[in-house]
Amino acid sequence: xxxxxxxxxxxxxxxxxxxxxxxxxxxxxxxxxxxxxxxxxxxxxxxxxxxxxxxxxxxxxxxxxxxxxxxxxxxxxxxxxxxxxxxxxxxxxxxxxxxxxxxxxxxxxxxxxxxxxxxxxxxxxxxxxxxxxxxxxxxxxxxxxxxxxxxxxxxxxxxxxxxxxxxxxxxxxxxxxxxxxxxxxxxxxxxxxxxxxxxxxxxxxxxxxxxxxxxxxxxxxxxxxxxxxxxxxxxxxxxxxxxxxxxxxxxxxxxxxxxxxxxxxxxxxxxxxxxxxxxxxxxxxxxxxxxxxxxxxxxxxxxxxxxxxxxxx
Numbered sequence: 001x002x003x004x005x006x007x008x009x010x011x012x013x014x015x016x017x018x019x020x021x022x023x024x025x026x027x028x029x030x031x032x033x034x035x036x037x038x039x040x041x042x043x044x045x046x047x048x049x050x051x052x053x054x055x056x057x058x059x060x061x062x063x064x065x066x067x068x069x070x071x072x073x074x075x076x077x078x079x080x081x082x083x084x085x086x087x088x089x090x091x092x093x094x095x096x097x098x099x100x101x102x103x104x105x106x107x108x109x110x111x112x113x114x115x116x117x118x119x120x121x122x123x124x125x126x127x128x129x130x131x132x133x134x135x136x137x138x139x140x141x142x143x144x145x146x147x148x149x150x151x152x153x154x155x156x157x158x159x160x161x162x163x164x165x166x167x168x169x170x171x172x173x174x175x176x177x178x179x180x181x182x183x184x185x186x187x188x189x190x191x192x193x194x195x196x197x198x199x200x201x202x203x204x205x206x207x208x209x210x211x212x213x214x215x216x217x218x219x220x221x222x223x224x225x226x227x228x229x230x231x232x233x234x235x236x237x238x239x240x241x242x243x244x245x246x247x248x249x250x251x252x253x254x255x256x257x258x259x260x261x262x263x264x265x266x267x268x269x270x271x272x273x274x275x276x277x278x279x280x281x282x283x284x285x286x287x288x289x290x291x292x293x294x295x296x297x298x299x300x301x302x303x304x305x306x307x308x309x310x311x312x313x
Contacts, residue, residue, distance in 0.1 A: 006229040009218035010052040013235035022056035039099035054192030057084040063131035079208025085191035109186040115172040116194025122166035130165035164210040168217040174224040193217040219279040229290040230283045239310035256284040
């Protein structure tokens with residue numbers, strides 16, 4: 001019997017300090033702790049593919065763009081995505097290889113800078129809504145808006161840039177990920193949802209100014225790799241119905257159809273739990289055996305269907 005294949009999507013809590021700080025030392029410490037949980041799962045015989053978010057890291061690069069614009073040319077969002085994939089990927093590889101070695105299960109870990117295809121006709125390009133980077137004053141926002149950027153007033157916190165977040169359509173580097181799996185290497189792929197690319201009229205790929213939701217891409221990656229399970233590791237134990245109300249209740253085991261109904265009814269916020277629920281439902285609807293939304297320390301139990309919000313056919 002072949003080992004179960006699991007795609008694990010690591011949320012921001014796996015890559016930053018408890019207070020959200022994203023200094024290099026904070027990121028290394030958080031990823032070192034996160035890889036202990038992943039190493040346990042691999043040591044128990046599960047075939048794992050890792051993906052991850054990159055919001056704080058891209059935000060840091062955008063601030064560097066702004067501060068150094070008069071000295072070095074700013075880099076575009078697709079370049080930010082590629083750079084953070086590589087940085088987070090090698091940090092995960094170092095931490096996970098060390099954790100596996102301590103368990104007597106040495107394995108190579110390889111990071112793939114992954115491109116994700118999007119459609120330039122996606123409605124998201126006409127309605128930028130994904131916040132990125134830092135909050136600034138109205139005056140600063142007006143200066144950047146004059147350069148063609150989109151900025152939104154978030155009230156007391158200030159103004160923040162918004163960019164398109166189109167739907168991921170295809171994981172273009174999935175063959176490279178499959179090759180790593182076949183060679184016995186643990187892949188780290190599609191970080192931050194992947195580098196968004198589109199095909200021009202001549203068929204040539206080019207990067208686009210957008211950011212992708214890592215959970216939606218994780219579901220697509222899991223389908224492309226014919227994974228049995230998808231685990232979305234976040235900073236809460238699972239999804240909740242009636243969140244923030246007196247009738248809040250956690251969702252345990254649930255069918256994809258029932259959870260789809262709750263999603264359609266608007267029970268989950270678009271900026272937080274909504275994409276995670278959507279990704280879990282999509283994966284199971286596409287033939288996956290199980291998806292789980294759980295806390296980082298529940299990755300192994302979530303994969304086994306014992307913790308978190310467990311979605312099955």
